[in-house]
Amino acid sequence: MKIGVLGTGMVGQALASKLVSLDHEVVMGSRQAGNEKAVQWAATVGGTAGEGTFATAAAYGELVVNATGGAVSLAALTAAGAENLAGKVLVDVANPLDFSGGMPPTLTVCNTDSLGEQIQRAFPDSLVVKTLNTMSAEVMVTPGVVDGSHTVFMAGDDAGAKGQVAELLVSFGWPPGDVLDLGDITAARGLEMYLPLWLRIWGATGTRDVNVKVVVGS
Amino acid sequence: MKIGVLGTGMVGQALASKLVSLDHEVVMGSRQAGNEKAVQWAATVGGTAGEGTFATAAAYGELVVNATGGAVSLAALTAAGAENLAGKVLVDVANPLDFSGGMPPTLTVCNTDSLGEQIQRAFPDSLVVKTLNTMSAEVMVTPGVVDGSHTVFMAGDDAGAKGQVAELLVSFGWPPGDVLDLGDITAARGLEMYLPLWLRIWGATGTRDVNVKVVVGS
Numbered sequence: 001m002k003i004g005v006l007g008t009g010m011v012g013q014a015l016a017s018k019l020v021s022l023d024h025e026v027v028m029g030s031r032q033a034g035n036e037k038a039v040q041w042a043a044t045v046g047g048t049a050g051e052g053t054f055a056t057a058a059a060y061g062e063l064v065v066n067a068t069g070g071a072v073s074l075a076a077l078t079a080a081g082a083e084n085l086a087g088k089v090l091v092d093v094a095n096p097l098d099f100s101g102g103m104p105p106t107l108t109v110c111n112t113d114s115l116g117e118q119i120q121r122a123f124p125d126s127l128v129v130k131t132l133n134t135m136s137a138e139v140m141v142t143p144g145v146v147d148g149s150h151t152v153f154m155a156g157d158d159a160g161a162k163g164q165v166a167e168l169l170v171s172f173g174w175p176p177g178d179v180l181d182l183g184d185i186t187a188a189r190g191l192e193m194y195l196p197l198w199l200r201i202w203g204a205t206g207t208r209d210v211n212v213k214v215v216v217g218s
Numbered sequence: 219m220k221i222g223v224l225g226t227g228m229v230g231q232a233l234a235s236k237l238v239s240l241d242h243e244v245v246m247g248s249r250q251a252g253n254e255k256a257v258q259w260a261a262t263v264g265g266t267a268g269e270g271t272f273a274t275a276a277a278y279g280e281l282v283v284n285a286t287g288g289a290v291s292l293a294a295l296t297a298a299g300a301e302n303l304a305g306k307v308l309v310d311v312a313n314p315l316d317f318s319g320g321m322p323p324t325l326t327v328c329n330t331d332s333l334g335e336q337i338q339r340a341f342p343d344s345l346v347v348k349t350l351n352t353m354s355a356e357v358m359v360t361p362g363v364v365d366g367s368h369t370v371f372m373a374g375d376d377a378g379a380k381g382q383v384a385e386l387l388v389s390f391g392w393p394p395g396d397v398l399d400l401g402d403i404t405a406a407r408g409l410e411m412y413l414p415l416w417l418r419i420w421g422a423t424g425t426r427d428v429n430v431k432v433v434v435g436s
Contacts, residue, residue, distance in 0.1 A: 104404075106329050110411070145435045155418075182418040186322075190415030193328070197408030200373075200400040201432055209435030214419055217363045217427030 004029055004061025006054050006076055008037040011093060012067035014137035020045050022171055029057025029080065058084035063091065063164070064126075070096035070115050070192075071108050074122060086125035089161045091168075092116050092188070093132040093140070095195050104199055107192060116155065116188025127161035129154060130188040131169065134198060136208035143173050143211075150211040153180050155187035180214055222247055222279025224272050224294055226255040229311060230285035232355035238263050240389055247275025247298065276302035281309065281382070282344075288314035288333050288410075289326050292340060304343035307379045309386075310334050310406070311350040311358070313413050322417055325410060334373065334406025345379035347372060348406040349387065352416060354426040361391045361429075368429040369398050373405035398432055 005016040006029045019026045025048040028038045038051035050060075058064050058080035068076040073094045077085065096115040097105040109115055116130035131154045132140045139146055152174050156162050166179050182190070202208055223234040224247045234244045243266040246256045256269035268278075276282050276298035286294040291312045295303065314333040315323040327333055334348035349372045350358045357364055370392050374380050384397050400408070420426055 104407075110329050111324050111414075146433050147436050148433060150433045151430075153415075180419070180422055182415075182422050187415075187418045189322075190412075190418045193411040194408075194415045196329075197371075197400075197405075197412045200405045200408045201398070204398055204400050205432065205434050207434050211433055212369075212430035213433050214423065215364050215366060215368045215429055215431050216423050216425050218365050 001025070002027075002060055002062045004057035004059070004064040005067055006030075006057055006065065006080060007067035007069070008035055008041065009067065009069065011137045011140070012065075013037070013041055014141050015065055015067055015093070016041065016049070017045055018141035018172060020047060020049050026050070027052055027057040027060040029054040031076070031079065054080035055084055061088065063089045065091045066094050066119070068094055070094040071098055073115060074118060077119060077123060082123055082125065085123050088126055089164055090119065090123065090126040090128045091132075091165055092119055092128055092130045095133050095192055097195065104196065107195065110189065110193050114186070114188040114192050116185050116192070120157065120185045127156065127158040128185055129156035129158075129161050129165045130185065130191055131155070131165055133191055134194050135211050139209060139211055141172055143178070145209045146211045148213070149175060149178050150213040151178050151180050153182050153187075153191055155182045155185055155191060157184050178213075219243070220278055220280045221245075222275035222277070222282045223285055224275055224283065224298060225285035225287070226253055226259065227285065227287065229355045229358070230283075231255070231259055232359050233283055233285055233311070234259065234267070235263055236359035236390060238265060238267050244268070245270055245275040245278040247272040249294070249297065272298040273302055279306065281307045283309045284312050284337070286312055288312040289316055291333060292336060295337060295341060300341055300343065303341050306344055307382055308337065308341065308344040308346045309350075309383055310337055310346055310348045313351050313410055315413065322414060325413065328407065328411050332404070332406040332410050334403050334410065338375065338403045345374065345376040346403055347374035347376075347379050347383045348403065348409055349373070349383055351409055352412050353429050357427060357429055359390055361396070363427045364429045366431070367393060367396050368431040369396050371398050371400050371405075371409055373400045373403055373409060375402050396431075
């Protein structure tokens, strides 16, 4: 499948590399074509991996991943172009973290709204699915680095889009039973507001190879 | 041990009953002495269980539990009296949920502050420990209703107070290895901001007998 990955950071690189390893054709997008990190990534990965602007990557992808920093995601997606995102599944893995006040970061949006919802409102013709934002890049693409079963959440308004994303997650190594659909895109609120807890769990356990598993009673 | 439990709702009743079952002497506090729910609780539980005002319960307890609604916790604790809370461990299990806008509730404080921190600032002579707010009342006091091991978080500035609360949690049935200390009271932010995700997990799993287990890599 042709996939556009927007963002050249750790998360974008991890997802783009994983997708290439699964035989997808990936173009990594950034603000300007020729971005150093994107060029280096494409050269290292080789094969069909390419790079270009946000718009190039979005136009290329049959599915698009938003792995830009959450504070700039709306600007990046606007640069990508609504017309290049229309009718496509838009996988949003970003967290609207604001590091300008130092550590710990705060959220630029929360409580009554979320980045996932903002993106869905701004791009109503795209099928936004929020997922994977509750863990490190390594755990996203290699769930086996955490012992036993653990949970990846998913939220979005379109059942078909979530089905497609669930398949992608399973191809990453997530057992189908560990993919938990939380409902419509307003659940992005909870997924993003989990980040402050995630940061403390990381601190307390001393490892980013960490996640939570949802457990119920029998 | 003499314990004051502030709050007559489901959480207050569950905790107060559990504490009595563990041979603690409990006074349940509410805005006015003779509160119908508190009187009924004390009559049902029998033994040394009593009820009274927030101030009566706080003065009685060697340890005090804040199980009031988060939106009114500061008022309840003010009514309890700083002098009745001074030098004591104050276990804060409240969530600052605002249901006035309907479902889902929003938080009255989050992101750059938390109820746990507000309480610690307002009552600097008390040793606030935030815990148990990330699950249903039933799971708090009967962790076995959820299968296998799962996690209860704890945050607070005083190591001794957290040690005492950890012992209490273990007496409730929480295995020591499932009690995760997240650090100082600012971690209350993450614990309270988890609530919107908890509500969606409840919705997705269809049961309040649900919790998360923190899992790491080996």
